[in-house]
Amino acid sequence: xxxxxAVRWNSPFYGVEGKGFFLSFxxxxxxxxxxxxxxxxxxxxxxxxxxxxxYKDNITATGQGAGNVEAAKKILTDAGYKLEGGKRIGKxxxxxxxxxxxxxxxxxxxxxxxxxxxxxxxxxxxxVKIEPLTSLGNTLSTGDYDVIxxxxxxxxxxxxxxxxxxxxxxxNYGKYSxxxxxxxxxxxxxxxxxxxxxxxxxxxxxxxxxxxxVLPLYQKPVFIAVYNEYRYVRNNPTAEGQTYNIDxxxxxx
Numbered sequence: 001x002x003x004x005x006a007v008r009w010n011s012p013f014y015g016v017e018g019k020g021f022f023l024s025f026x027x028x029x030x031x032x033x034x035x036x037x038x039x040x041x042x043x044x045x046x047x048x049x050x051x052x053x054x055y056k057d058n059i060t061a062t063g064q065g066a067g068n069v070e071a072a073k074k075i076l077t078d079a080g081y082k083l084e085g086g087k088r089i090g091k092x093x094x095x096x097x098x099x100x101x102x103x104x105x106x107x108x109x110x111x112x113x114x115x116x117x118x119x120x121x122x123x124x125x126x127x128v129k130i131e132p133l134t135s136l137g138n139t140l141s142t143g144d145y146d147v148i149x150x151x152x153x154x155x156x157x158x159x160x161x162x163x164x165x166x167x168x169x170x171x172n173y174g175k176y177s178x179x180x181x182x183x184x185x186x187x188x189x190x191x192x193x194x195x196x197x198x199x200x201x202x203x204x205x206x207x208x209x210x211x212x213x214v215l216p217l218y219q220k221p222v223f224i225a226v227y228n229e230y231r232y233v234r235n236n237p238t239a240e241g242q243t244y245n246i247d248x249x250x251x252x253x
Contacts, residue, residue: 043216046208047161047201050219054198058209065215072124088125098127099146102139105132109220110149117147140173151220155239158201159189165208176213180204228252 041050044059059065077083080091088096101117103110111132118128128147133139136150152164162185163169167177181204188200208214222237232248 041218043218045202046165046205046214046216047158048198048205054195054202056202056205058202058205059216062209062212064209064212067120069123076124083125086122086125087127096126098129101128101130101147101149102133102145103130103149104136105134113149113217143173143175149217153237153239158198159185161201162186162189165204174213176208178207178211181207 042059042065043050044057044065045055046058048055063071073083076088081096082089090096099121101114103114111130114128114130118130121128133144139145139148140150152161154160164171165176165181166172166185167179167182184200184204184207188197188204191197191200222235224233224235224242226233229252231250231252232245233242234245236242236244238244
């Protein structure tokens with residue numbers, strides 16, 4: 001349950017003040033998830049997974065991921081990006097360049113997500129060019145993308161996510177920065193009371209959700225196959241891996 005997928009926006013072309021990440025309003029997250037995984041549900045939180053203690057849906061109220069075509073169109077049009085002949089025209093009167101959607105080569109799930117995203121964006125006059133990549137780490141660290149899909153593998157400790165969202169941290173590839181979020185995450189990371197810690201991270205998540213920097217998508221199911229003579233081998237989708245309880249493994253009597 002700690003394997004998370006997300007779409008991140010990084011485009012310099014659509015600078016809509018106050019609502020710079022309009023794409024979130026139009027992405028059909030439910031369609032993406034239910035296309036691939038029967039019974040999957042939207043994450044709607046950047047830190048706490050559905051079903052976990054302290055989980056709170058902070059995305060739905062923002063309207064993101066609902067596939068609201070008219071809302072997305074209005075944001076762009078009001079900001080000066082006209083729709084002519086099915087294409088967006090920038091404030092300078094020139095067609096807006098296509099957004100570059102990037103995913104890891106050979107990952108069919110992410111490729112198909114990109115194709116769905118491309119089709120959805122066409123409905124609001126936004127052209128998307130899908131570009132596979134061979135080095136995810138280099139692409140993230142250099143910001144060589146407009147939109148990118150990738151995954152984080154979490155740990156049992158929510159506070160570990162601090163490095164993904166805090167200003168200047170190593171995993172904060174898109175350079176997200178919000179001083180209020182920084183303080184909430186820093187306080188949450190050192191809070192010993194689990195309930196208070198989750199509340200602090202939820203407060204940060206509410207702010208991040210409204211800013212629409214990243215749209216959380218889905219949890220990817222994982223599985224393992226074990227010969228039936230072995231006992232006590234259990235799956236663990238966190239970064240700890242399946243060997244977390246290796247000291248308990250054994251053979252059937």
